[in-house]
Amino acid sequence: MIYIIILLALLVILSPLMWFRVSPRQKIIISMRQEASRLGLIVKLSTAGDARLDEKYKDYITYGLPWQLDSIAPSQPNMENWLLVRGSNRGDASIWPDWNWLGRECNKELMSVIGPLLPSLPSDISALKASSKGIEVFWREHGKIADIIVINKVLVLLKKSIRVDLNQ
Numbered sequence: 088m089i090y091i092i093i094l095l096a097l098l099v100i101l102s103p104l105m106w107f108r109v110s111p112r113q114k115i116i117i118s119m120r121q122e123a124s125r126l127g128l129i130v131k132l133s134t135a136g137d138a139r140l141d142e143k144y145k146d147y148i149t150y151g152l153p154w155q156l157d158s159i160a161p162s163q164p165n166m167e168n169w170l171l172v173r174g175s176n177r178g179d180a181s182i183w184p185d186w187n188w189l190g191r192e193c194n195k196e197l198m199s200v201i202g203p204l205l206p207s208l209p210s211d212i213s214a215l216k217a218s219s220k221g222i223e224v225f226w227r228e229h230g231k232i233a234d235i236i237v238i239n240k241v242l243v244l245l246k247k248s249i250r251v252d253l254n255q
Contacts, residue, residue, distance in 0.1 A: 119231070119234070122232050122235045126236075128151060128152055128242070129149075129151045132145045136170060136225040137178070147213065147225045147226065149224065149225050150223060150238050151220070154221050154246070165194040165197075166250075168190070168191070169188065169192060170215075171187070171188060171201070172186065200248045201245070204244060204245070208224065211226050212225065213225050221246070223242070224238055
């Protein structure tokens, strides 16, 4: 009888420790973020791409590729500082179904680069943004490591189309 009481006491003591175990989904997210870091992507918590200024809830993750410090800023207008959002009622319609421009459109030459890349993005990517810091995607990480490879390829192609890197 004493052994049963000791066993029950141990179970009561050890059961909260089971909550500290990493779930299978958390393991995938950790692997995705490690792969992104290995590829040179910056991962951070963010508000939605189409969030208003007063919305502070950070429920999206951005995977971004920063500009190189010695890269040459684009000479053509509207190559940077644009935001393309998916599945939002806000903004102006774009030439791609389900995508809207929030703010201003990008340069027409860049549209020919963006168009073929959009279908390759994971379906839960909600925005694509170019700013003075770099280029990034907003998503909820409902994917796999293979999606990180695709995101990196898209961001690298867009980066090369927007800025000239002096190191290459």
